[in-house]
Amino acid sequence: MLDDSPALPGPVLAGAATEPALLEVRSLGVQIRTRRESIDIVRDVSFEVARGETVAVLGESGSGKTMTGHAIMGILDTPPAYISSGSISFQGHDLLKMPERRRRDIRGRHISMIFQDSLSALNPVFSVGFQVAEVLRKRAGMGRREANARAAELLDLVEIPNARNRMRDYPHEFSGGMRQRVMIAMAIALEPELLIADEPTTALDVTIQAQIMETLQRLCSDRDMGLILITHDLGVVSEFADRIILMYAGRVVESCVTAGIFTQAAHPYSRALLDSVPQSAHRETGLNVIPGAPPDPREVGVGCAFAPRCSHAMDQCLVAVPPTVTVAPGHRSACLIARELADHV
């Protein structure tokens, strides 16, 4: 939530000057290489995350948001996916130049991840308590009894009712929301500084969605943990993110403080996306539609990937990728008419 520092771009962004950001992604590129071709899935993605900050990576399916998350976590399926360019530095250390041994130590202990599908992410043949305690036994060197006690505390912390008695239950005995809480408990077991949540609430009912997001938010602010929230849901973003990185066809098209995208969106894609959300005024007129569909990553040309669907597209848009311009402090957009759009509220 934005309770402490509402809507002001200053504090979170300016931090870079004093100490290295918690996470800094620079010009990240991810390719899928097959014998026949190599396809760029993530292109030139840069952003940073500060401690205690929630950054939403927003995009539709195929925009490269999940691949970006996997690259940071170091769990890309290699082959076929490879990091083709860029750097990811965590507390000043470049993760991509590290030996795998050190990388493995960071994974889970310092950077942790929550997945969308909790039923397939949990092992169906072990009890929930065993799985949470396993993390602590293997990684924190705890004994069985100590790990079990801590696991119960963790389950309690993520607001699973009657946690101690539910330790022996199996994943299928939990509801979707409760399983997602178990995932959160496992992810924070080693007290990481950065949490990556990939569509954590997409499969859940709206009532449960809000509860889970509130738990996540509370844990992040209590522990001063950075959160990368990978999602396609503008509503969730508006309530829970400090900043937004909007991706389209593998590139960042706009990045800004959350309120910025709702008050002065500076990219035609973000404008169109906001317009296609039903509001009461649309009842008579019909919804504003973005024509076409998101492109196949194989078919993205040299220019702006959104140009074929864009109502403002010009000839120059097809020639080269528009440069990223800063339209306001901390508000960047990759569009030739970004400034005009930002001024025209």
Next chain:
Amino acid sequence: MSEQVGARSGAQSGVQGGARADAAGARATPAVSPVLEVRQVVKTYSVGRSLIPKRRPVLTAVDGISLSLAAGETLGVVGESGCGKSTLAKLALGLETPTSGTVELMGRSLASASRTWRSSAIQLVMQDPYSSLNPRMTVYDIVAEAFVAHPLLAARSERRALVVEMLGLVGLGPHQLEKFPHQLSGGQRQRVGIARALAPKPSIMVCDEPVSALDVSVQAQVINLLVSLQSSLGLSYVFISHDLSIVRHVSDRIAVIYLGRIVEEGPSETVYTQPAHPYTEALLASVATAEFDADGSPAKKPPRIRGELPDPLNPPSGCPFRSRCYKAQDICESEAPDLLPLVSQGHRARCHFPEVDHHQINRTPTTSRMEQQ
């Protein structure tokens, strides 16, 4: 429509009389007989493994729901997963037989109607266009299958032209006839799903989460398509969705379902702007909205719902929502509230303490104003 159902649910006759007169005076549209009428439908399933059927626990998926749908109307059905919305859809489609109660399609009882007649009267648009289209069939085969199932609808020689017509209705061209589903985008696949449902010329379509599997930028296209098909073909929709902003956009009336029962029903704007039942309030509060106040901070909202849906095998006594309700009192535990009419027209809620008091109707003659005019 809703008044008729209200009368059956056993509300006080005085209130009903008032409401009916009210309706006759205020309704712009003439009261036509409903195309779909669901009366006091109950559907139970026995679950569990006991060999003795009587010992198997009984799950009541739909618990006495009454609904009606007028020609050209869209009824939105909202609720959490497991509340019985999909069972209700199956009952309306005749895919499940009610344990008790009746379903009537255009005045004909579904129990006695033939399968062919039923499936040409009511059709389903499914949620996931990735798994609901047979990957081995071409677009032509998928849409033309309706004519195989209903040979009387079209002679063999006319089928191709009709399939092209159906695809034209949903915005696909004849060059897509020979494509397989994997060659189409998600939005195009859902269009094929809609064309398939339209082929037997139904008058009612049940849309079960028709856009939730689609990308945000494509959802609006499909919603607009459904809305324009409705006005050009005069379809009636039962629109099931968990996305409350989309339901509000498409629906004329909304029914909110909780543990197999309607807890609130009314014109969609009334339900959204003046929710009477605490569950509806909570549902609306839970939606993460992209709304901002003038100063750029997120819009203020009422408190959110706590806890999860109770075990449907062992629902709470009295009002089923009381275990999560902030208004719950002793009476909610001992007595289940009835679905009673509220002050505003066609608006009903099943609550002892609704935001707008039903009893107001009895005390102050709000309804008689209409009668005088």
